[in-house]
Amino acid sequence: MDFSKLFQKLKNSSEGAKTKNLILICLTFIFIYIVFTFFTNKPMIPTFSSNQNSTQQSDSTDKQTRQQYEDEQKSQLKNILKQIEGVGNVDVMITFESDETKVPAVDTNSQKNTNETTDKEGGKQSNSQESDSSKVVITSNSSGNEPLIVKTYKPKVVGVVVVAEGSENSKIKYDISKAVSNLYNLPMDKVNVYPMKK
Known part of the structure; x- marks a missing residue:
């Protein structure tokens, strides 16, 4: 794209055409910016991960707490x-x-299922199944989601x-x-x- 010719046209055109061309130039630069960031895969505006920062702050706080103790x-x-x-x-x-050592709160759920079957001769059979599941209780606060701590050693x-x-x-x-x-x-x-x- 020859920008010198584009600017020359702007000088020679009337006032309404100048505004139109100025908008066209702005759109061209925006398009070039989008293409550039798409192909380089690196956005020009820096992004910060709040999750990473909270992890670093947590590690730093843990070290300070241990040293203080x-x-x-x-x-x-x-x-x-x-x-x-x-x-x-x-x-x-x-x-x-x-x-x-921090001990998180754990939500446990146990289920027991018993099935009884009768065969052709009148005999009974019972099958029982037990299943246990547990998951850590999560709480939300300003720094994100964290396990609920019930005990600290x-x-x-x-x-x-x-x-x-x-x-x-x-x-x-x-x-x-x-x-x-x-x-x-x-x-x-x-x-x-x-x-x-x-």
């Missing part, structure tokens, strides 16, 4: 161990087995290292180990206590 556990453990007689400064490291503690002033004393070391073991329901060999460097 771990920091709270460390802080609480340090504070309680400092209250033990003979213990000075304390530093702890806690190992967790897994992420937070915090990450399980599987090991603790404690570095504490005063733990060179065997009684204090035992008291620290026993306190941590009881607090997290851990066997004593999963709790390691060391004296702090002076």
Whole structure:
């Protein structure tokens, strides 16, 4: 298409024809745009997936929640161990087995069908069938559809290292180990206590 000739015609035509030609040019550009986006398969206007954004936000929130929980556990453990007689400064490291586990609500439906048949000789036979079906209960909120959570299990503690002033004393070391073991329901060999460097 020769645009210079088209513009030249616009200059030479009357006012009514100019408006008509201007509309024609606009329609031509729209047509070219549609053809271009169709064949390249890439729309020029960016599109955003709200579902993808909500998933990313959910993952980010889960990580922040886990980190916050771990920091709270460390802080609480340090504070309680400092209250033990003979213990000075304390530093702890806690190992967790897994992420937070969420248990969704489940809608279960069970059916039992019993059929009795009589054969030619008068004998009766009964057949029973049982079917169970279950599905997760879904709720709608501002970020989309999500499972309804009925219970949340915090990450399980599987090991603790404690570095504490005063733990060179065997009684204090035992008291620290026993306190941590009881607090997290851990066997004593999963709790390691060391004296702090002076």
